[in-house]
Amino acid sequence: xxxxxxxxxxxxxxxxxxxxxxxxxGAKASAADDDDDYDTVEAVTEFNxxxxxxxxxxxxxxxxxxxxxxxxxxxxxxxxxxxxxxxxSVRAKACAPADMPIVIKPMQDAIAAVGEYRDKNRASxxxxxxxxxxxxxxxxxxxxxxxxxxxxxxxxxxxxxFYINRILSLPLLPVPNPRVPPNQTPAxxxx
Numbered sequence: 001x002x003x004x005x006x007x008x009x010x011x012x013x014x015x016x017x018x019x020x021x022x023x024x025x026g027a028k029a030s031a032a033d034d035d036d037d038y039d040t041v042e043a044v045t046e047f048n049x050x051x052x053x054x055x056x057x058x059x060x061x062x063x064x065x066x067x068x069x070x071x072x073x074x075x076x077x078x079x080x081x082x083x084x085x086x087x088x089s090v091r092a093k094a095c096a097p098a099d100m101p102i103v104i105k106p107m108q109d110a111i112a113a114v115g116e117y118r119d120k121n122r123a124s125x126x127x128x129x130x131x132x133x134x135x136x137x138x139x140x141x142x143x144x145x146x147x148x149x150x151x152x153x154x155x156x157x158x159x160x161x162f163y164i165n166r167i168l169s170l171p172l173l174p175v176p177n178p179r180v181p182p183n184q185t186p187a188x189x190x191x
Contacts, residue, residue, distance in 0.1 A: 003057045010050040014043060015142055015150050041090045047083050054079040067124045071133050074114045081107040082140050089143070104144060111137050128166045136160035 054076040061072030085107055095103055118134035121127065139156035142149035 003053055003060065006053050010046070010053060011139065011142075012150060012153060014046045014050065015153060044083065044086050044090060047086055051076075051079045051083055065124075065126055067121050068126050068129055071114070071117060071130050074110070074117055075133055075137065078107070078110045078114065078137055078140050081110045082143070085143055100144070107140065107143070111140055128163045128170075132160045132163035132167065134160075135163060 054072075058069075058072045058076050061069040064072075085104065088103070114137045115134050118127075118130040121130055124130060136157050136159065138159070139153040141156075142153050145152040
């Protein structure tokens with residue numbers, strides 16, 4: 001959960017910077033106006049930190065139950081689609097409103113896959129975990145919201161708070177001691 005919170009914080013920082021650039025008007029927005037290296041543009045480099053957090057979530061997710069691990073991989077795909085959208089938007093002029101659905105389709109599909117995965121796994125013991133990610137994942141749709149995407153993001157992240165609070169209120173399960181056989185207590189075990 002700490003990684004998800006860090007990921008959200010970085011995403012909010014990127015959004016705030018993009019809003020600041022948009023408020024600047026027609027002035028030169030970034031280094032991309034000078035050269036072809038779009039990965040060095042501030043918005044993209046800042047979003048690389050979000051992608052790095054998503055990669056860390058995937059690495060840690062590999063040690064968790066398979067449905068949570070799969071959800072973390074879907075989260076990573078959403079982050080990568082969002083980054084690609086940023087890279088394209090840095091080098092392109094604003095697209096016509098009629099073309100926007102075509103441009104954002106890969107990202108929409110990745111976001112939808114997260115919701116579909118959660119819905120398919122309603123019987124999972126980690127349903128609250130899957131739901132927390134699924135409810136917050138809509139925040140990645142910030143690229144379609146004007147003029148203040150941060151308000152939209154806060155609303156989406158707030159929707160996941162319900163499930164995060166449910167997770168936090170669950171009693172902690174005891175960690176099994178690998179040195180004690182399951183049918184014995186530590187007092188009766190002779191190690």
